[in-house]
Amino acid sequence: MSTLDDLPLRDELVGQRPYGAPQLDVPIELNVNENTHGLPGEAIADIAQSLHDVIAGLNRYPDREFSRLREALAGYLGHGLVADQIWAANGSNEVLQQVLQAFGGPGRSLLSFTPTYSMYPLLAAGTQTSWVAVPRAEDFTVTPEVAAEAVRAHRPDVVFLCRPNNPTGTGLSLEVIEAVYDATDGVVIVDEAYQEFAGPDAPTALSLLAGKPRLAVSRTMSKAFAFAGVRLGYLAADAAFVDALRLVRLPYHLSALTQAAALGALRHSEALLANVESIRAQRDLIIRRTRELGFAPYPSEANFVLIGGISDPQATFTALLERGIIVRDNGIPHTLRVTAGTPTETAAFLEAFAEVASPMAADS
Known part of the structure; x- marks a missing residue:
């Protein structure tokens, strides 16, 4: 079977990877910033x-x-x-x-x-x-x-x-x-x-x-x-x-x-946008709770939170995935990004995150 190396790609495409977050069948998907509340x-x-x-x-x-x-x-x-x-x-x-x-x-x-x-x-x-x-x-x-x-x-x-x-x-x-x-x-x-x-x-x-x-x-x-x-x-x-x-x-x-x-x-824009305030509340809850746990979440005006101060993001990502929760590792050191979900999803994430994640030492 041939590979990309066997094809006459344009120079600027050589070595590139197509965009794509993991698409996994897990109970709680908080990795691609979808609106988890659905349509009325x-x-x-x-x-x-x-x-x-x-x-x-x-x-x-x-x-x-x-x-x-x-x-x-x-x-x-x-x-x-x-x-x-x-x-x-x-x-x-x-x-x-x-x-x-x-x-x-x-x-x-x-x-x-x-x-x-x-x-x-x-x-x-x-x-x-x-x-x-x-x-x-x-x-x-x-x-x-x-x-x-x-x-x-x-x-x-x-x-x-x-x-x-x-x-x-x-x-x-x-x-x-x-x-x-x-x-x-x-x-x-x-x-x-x-x-x-x-x-x-x-x-x-x-x-x-x-x-x-x-x-x-x-x-x-x-x-x-x-x-x-x-x-x-x-x-x-x-x-x-x-x-x-x-x-x-x-x-x-x-x-x-x-x-x-x-x-x-x-x-139906009014009905479709009715969940935005709830999502913002879940976002702010994630910021508040992860800060209380000793992490360093960044301020967010979106429907997600970039949580900083994680000692081992890859291990944390894997441990969350084993619990049926997928978040996003964007490659920024000591961070993971999580979408603000429904109240049930947010609660499940925060409980699991508190169990599996460790904050960086204060002098790191």
């Missing part, structure tokens, strides 16, 4: 009916411009946005890939502040865009001054700002976004996949879009909407920015089923 019954019924209604027409291509969906997403986001300022694709990863296809590529570069979402360098490699990683501060924060200096020094064509940051949960001020935008002639993408978990009154980069044609804000329905299995990500930007993405999208890239399911979900 009324939303399920409406989505099922919406899918039923389009099945008879599946012999025809779907609406290439997904006009109704764009209108509904604009209405959900608010901030005076209209349909022409909205784009969507099969998950926010595809949206970001399309951004790099349009604005990155050979001879161009993508900059972000690390550690951050592990798909960014993979998307860069897949589009032949150079990857520029700028380290965050020890507490994973980024200041406007540091961000602007890095952008001026490296002169990237594209900047990705993950807000809240994955895998650390760290917030990012609007001042950082403005400083980065002013320091570059390239495009700036603010990845707000976890924005809803920051709180109902939390500031959003959507408020900065007016008058900034090179700024875009990406979102997803996978997290707060509990819609990970549908794969619907979207972006808000100037209408001309959206037109640029049309140049690289595949024809009819959003299926009729995806469009129907997303429209059904948006009709």
Whole structure:
């Protein structure tokens, strides 16, 4: 049997590994930041009916411009946005890939502040865009001054700002976004996949879009909407920015089923988002309890917690898995990341974690 070494891969793909967290059949899955609360019954019924209604027409291509969906997403986001300022694709990863296809590529570069979402360098490699990683501060924060200096020094064509940051949960001020935008002639993408978990009154980069044609804000329905299995990500930007993405999208890239399911979900956005506050409460409980146990959880504005100060993360990961609980080892020393689950899942995790994990010594 042949291997990748036997194939004429592009140079930048040699040695790469595909993205993927372990997919294991365990009772408690807290490793990929899914919304563990699921969909309410009324939303399920409406989505099922919406899918039923389009099945008879599946012999025809779907609406290439997904006009109704764009209108509904604009209405959900608010901030005076209209349909022409909205784009969507099969998950926010595809949206970001399309951004790099349009604005990155050979001879161009993508900059972000690390550690951050592990798909960014993979998307860069897949589009032949150079990857520029700028380290965050020890507490994973980024200041406007540091961000602007890095952008001026490296002169990237594209900047990705993950807000809240994955895998650390760290917030990012609007001042950082403005400083980065002013320091570059390239495009700036603010990845707000976890924005809803920051709180109902939390500031959003959507408020900065007016008058900034090179700024875009990406979102997803996978997290707060509990819609990970549908794969619907979207972006808000100037209408001309959206037109640029049309140049690289595949024809009819959003299926009729995806469009129907997303429209059904948006009709029930209030019910779907009702669990966000409960998830935030579980997140804060994980932070509080693990701190009491002697660990060093980082502040989080997302639906997960990066727990620091673990003496042996790999042993802890394995011990939790043996108890039917899977979390995430992102490779950051002495840390594990855990998704905020249901109250039952959170309680089970905290009980097991207290039994199997050991904090680092104070002088380590």
